[in-house]
Every structure is written in structure tokens, then in C-alpha cells.
Amino acid sequence: MDFKTLYGEHCDIARQEKRFNDVRDAFVKEEGCEPEYYFSSSGRAEILGNHTDHNHGKVMVAAISCDIVCAVKKTDDNKIVIASTxxxxxxxxxxxxxxxxxxxxxxxxxxxxxxxKLKEMGYKFGGFVAHTESNxxxxxxxxxxxxxxxMVCEIINKLYLNEALDEVTKAVISQYSENVYFGKPCGLLDQSGISIGSLTKLDFNEPEKPVITKLTPPKGYTLVITNTGGNHASLTKHYADIRIEMEEVAEFFGKKxxxxxxxxxxxSKMDKLNARFPGRAILRALHFFNENKRVDEAEKAxxxxDTKKFLECVNESGRSSLTLLQNCCVPGDIEQPVVLGIELSRQIxxxxxxxxxxGGFAGSIIAFVADKEVKDYTDYMKKVFGNDNVFVAEIRMVGTTFVK
Structure with missing residues (x-):
């Protein structure tokens, strides 16, 4: 296994080997036989393009060095069984x-x-048993x-479909599952970033045929993600309202x-928009237009x-999410952990x-931090938000994959 491809140049190889050995041991203990396949499916970091994918916008996303690892064996009973630690x-x-x-x-x-969705698309396949572990x-x-x-898509793809599904098709199928069966009205950013891997610009002008541009991450900077906390209950409506308000503005112009x-x-029609819509809907639409421009500028940088310009784009995106998109705290919430995390980071x-x-409203913030500042920054954020809530990540160069 090429662990550096999966987890970056600075990965702890012994630790990753232990994870795969542990999931293999759990499989053998429960199933009484050896697994036939191993898979890895990573997390993702949204770099730019906050809440634009669902309105066919442009985004920049990266697969990162944390993942679900999975040991798998084909079965002949037409059942999928997935166990987890x-x-x-x-x-x-x-x-x-x-x-x-x-x-x-x-x-x-x-x-x-x-x-x-796979059956609806006409694919024929059977069952499997899998044991997973996630970090x-x-x-x-x-x-x-x-x-x-x-991960589930890629397992079926590898075991039964002779790898007929490309990265975008796997993402589209996965988005369908999350929208319809999971009940979350997400765009394609998450699934695409994980399926494709690397640092990638995605243009969703045609959502099921996004234009994909793989990019080289800036050198000398480390990605740090901090979970600032907050109550995640009942946030789905707030996420959905962003999409609804953007699409209501689009409908004013006869567009979807x-x-x-x-x-x-x-x-040019701002007077009519202002008479028709609340200010927040207009501001969110303005965020959409500006964010698309920023993604293009960041790609060029x-x-x-031009690392300085790239970082400026990320900072400007953050300010736009705070003031225009308004997804850094729940309306009426006095705790505002995301805003606190952002403003403390700006001080440091x-x-x-x-x-x-x-998605915002509660949860995490993301920072690009100069390598020489990482220790001081992470130490401070751990002191404020807890040791278990600050994560240092590397950008992973491959998407969800079969692991030899």
C-alpha cells in the first residue's frame, strides 16, 4: 500500500498500517474468512465556493488525509452488510x-x-459484506x-461493474442518495471532492458534467480545521433557506x-429586487456572483x-460568508462559536x-496557516476549543479508491 499517496508525505505509516490490520482482524473475527478487497474513502475540505454548487456555481475543494477504511468480500445472497467499529x-x-x-x-x-439509483440506471450487481473503521x-x-x-458506490463499481462508473457518475449517484434517501438538500461539492481527490476546481454549470481542473496546493502552508462547537440540531432548514432564497431571486429573472x-x-434591477425581496436574499445572491469570481481568481493565482493572491481570495470568501451569505451563526443565537473562532484566528x-x-451556522472553520505558525496557532485553538477539536490535514491526491 502506498500510504503517502493516501495520507500525504508526513503521514505516520505505522499508524495507518495498524488501521488496515485492525479492520482486517475485525473482518476475520466476525466473518471467519479473509477479506478480498480493501478500500479508502476520504473526507473533504471546502476551500472556496461556499453554498454555490446547488445553484450551478464554481467551487474549489480538496480531498484530505482522513478516511474510512474498509475490508470487503463478495457474497451471493443479494444483501449488503456493513459493520463498523x-x-x-x-x-x-x-x-x-x-x-x-x-x-x-x-x-x-x-x-x-x-x-x-444504480438499479434505476440499469446496473446488475450482487451483495457484499464489509467492515469499516473511520478516522x-x-x-x-x-x-x-x-x-x-x-465508498459504497466504489465497492459495487469494483466488485461487479468492471469499474464502469467514473468519478463524476459516482458523485452524482451519491448526491442522489443524500438528497432523496438521507433527506439532506446538498449540492455536488462534497461527493465530487471525495470521488475525484486532489485540490480541484469544479464548475457546475452543467451539474452532471462538471468541468474539472486539478490544481497544485500552495507550498509552505498547512490546512487546519477547527470544530468550534455549537448545536447542530435543526440546521437543515437554515441550509435549505440559502438555496431557496437564491433560487427565488433567480426565478425573478425567469431562471431556475x-x-x-x-x-x-x-x-441594474436592484430597485425592483429591493421592493420584492428581503435584503438577506439579495445579499445571498450577491455572494453567489462574487464567490464565482473568487474561484476563478484563486485558480489563476x-x-x-501567486500564493498571496490565493490567500486573499480565501479570506474574502470568509468575509462574504459572514456578511452576505450570513451562515456563520444561527439567527438569534448569542453563542456564535464559528464567528468567535474566525475572529480569534484573525487575531493570531x-x-x-x-x-x-x-454548511456553516455551527461547527467548523478552516485555515491556511504558514508552516512556521502552525504550532502556536493549533496550541491556542486547542486551548480555546479543546484538544480533540483541532485537526491538521494534508491534501490527498487521490479520490475514493480500491487499495492494493
Whole structure:
């Protein structure tokens, strides 16, 4: 196994070997035989493009050096059984994938959604048994659900479909499962970043055929993700409201999504928009337009080696999420842990960038920190938010994959 490809140049190889050995041992103990395959499916970090993918925007996303590892064996009973070191085993009968809203939010629902979509697409496949172990950062918003979805897709792809599914197709199938069976109205950013790997710019103008540009991460900087805490209960409505408000503005122009609205037309009709919509909806639409420009500017900066400009784009994105998108705290919440984490980071980081990470309202922030500042920064954030809530990550150069 090439652990550095999976976990970066500075990975602890002995630790990663132990993880694969442990999941193999758990499989043998429960199944009484050796696994036939191993897989790895990573978390992801949203670098730019906060809440733009669902309106066919542009994003920058990175696969990162935490993952679900999985030991697998084919079976002939048309059942998928997935056991975990942390949760009870789930079982899905391939012939019974009826949607059950009582299963929303569960790994069982995600698995059923994958199976249903693949069958709907005409694919024929059988069952398997799998044992998993995950070190994906808890509470950091790095998309453990998407990592699980894409993993299930890739297992079926490898075991039964002769690897017919490409990275984008696996992402689209996984998004369907999360939207319909899991009950979360997400865009394609999470699944695409995990399926494709690397640091990648994705243009979702045609969501099921995104334009993919792989980029080289800036040198001399480390990615640090901090879980600032906060109550994650009942946030789905707040996430959904962002999409709803953006699409209501798009509908004003006779379009379904903001990507199809001309920015100059948007600005020229501001008097009519202001009379029709609350200010927050207009600000969120403005965030969408500006964020798309920032993704392009950040791509250009990385390609030309202009790290300073790239970091400026990340910082500007963070300010836009705070003031225009307004997803850094729940309305009326006086705790505001995300805002606190961002502002403390701005006080400490001399060379780097900081922004909310992912869906927002509670949870995590992400920082690019100059290597020489990482220890001081992480020590401070651990003191404030707890040792278990600060994660140092490397960008992983491969997506969800079969591991030899």
C-alpha cells in the first residue's frame, strides 16, 4: 500500500498500517474468512465556493488525509452488510430499496439510495459484506456521509461493474442518495471532492458534467480545521433557506438557478429586487456572483504561483460568508462559536487565511496557516476549543479508491 499517496508525505505509516490490520482482524473475527478487497474513502475540505454548487456555481475543494477504511468480500445472497467499529451493522436487501423517511439521516438510508439509483440506471450487481473503521474528524464538517456514499458506490463499481462508473457518475449517484434517501438538500461539492481527490476546481454549470481542473496546493502552508462547537440540531432548514432564497431571486429573472442570471442584469434591477425581496436574499445572491469570481481568481493565482493572491481570495470568501451569505451563526443565537473562532484566528494568524467551513451556522472553520505558525496557532485553538477539536490535514491526491 502506498500510504503517502493516501495520507500525504508526513503521514505516520505505522499508524495507518495498524488501521488496515485492525479492520482486517475485525473482518476475520466476525466473518471467519479473509477479506478480498480493501478500500479508502476520504473526507473533504471546502476551500472556496461556499453554498454555490446547488445553484450551478464554481467551487474549489480538496480531498484530505482522513478516511474510512474498509475490508470487503463478495457474497451471493443479494444483501449488503456493513459493520463498523463505532456503529451496529446495517443490512440492505438489494431487492428492497423502498424509500422510508423514518430512515432519514442514517447510513442505512444512504446505502439503500445508492442501490436504488444504480438499479434505476440499469446496473446488475450482487451483495457484499464489509467492515469499516473511520478516522474522519468528528464535528469538523468534512463530509463523513459523502465519504460513506462514495465508498459504497466504489465497492459495487469494483466488485461487479468492471469499474464502469467514473468519478463524476459516482458523485452524482451519491448526491442522489443524500438528497432523496438521507433527506439532506446538498449540492455536488462534497461527493465530487471525495470521488475525484486532489485540490480541484469544479464548475457546475452543467451539474452532471462538471468541468474539472486539478490544481497544485500552495507550498509552505498547512490546512487546519477547527470544530468550534455549537448545536447542530435543526440546521437543515437554515441550509435549505440559502438555496431557496437564491433560487427565488433567480426565478425573478425567469431562471431556475443564479448561474443562468446575468450579473449586470441583476445589478441594474436592484430597485425592483429591493421592493420584492428581503435584503438577506439579495445579499445571498450577491455572494453567489462574487464567490464565482473568487474561484476563478484563486485558480489563476495558484497556476501562476501567486500564493498571496490565493490567500486573499480565501479570506474574502470568509468575509462574504459572514456578511452576505450570513451562515456563520444561527439567527438569534448569542453563542456564535464559528464567528468567535474566525475572529480569534484573525487575531493570531499573521500569514494565512481563515473562513467558515462547509454548511456553516455551527461547527467548523478552516485555515491556511504558514508552516512556521502552525504550532502556536493549533496550541491556542486547542486551548480555546479543546484538544480533540483541532485537526491538521494534508491534501490527498487521490479520490475514493480500491487499495492494493
Amino acid at each position: 463505532d456503529y451496529n451493522a446495517l443490512t440492505v436487501d438489494i431487492n428492497d430499496t423502498e424509500l422510508n423517511k423514518k430512515e432519514y439521516g442514517s447510513s442505512l438510508a444512504l446505502t439503500k439510495g445508492i442501490v436504488h 474522519i474528524f468528528k464535528g469538523a464538517g468534512v463530509s463523513s456521509s459523502a465519504a460513506f456514499e462514495v 438557478v443564479l448561474r443562468d442570471v446575468d450579473y449586470n442584469d441583476f445589478m 495558484l497556476k501562476s504561483g 494568524i499573521k500569514d494565512g487565511a481563515i473562513r467558515v467551513h462547509g
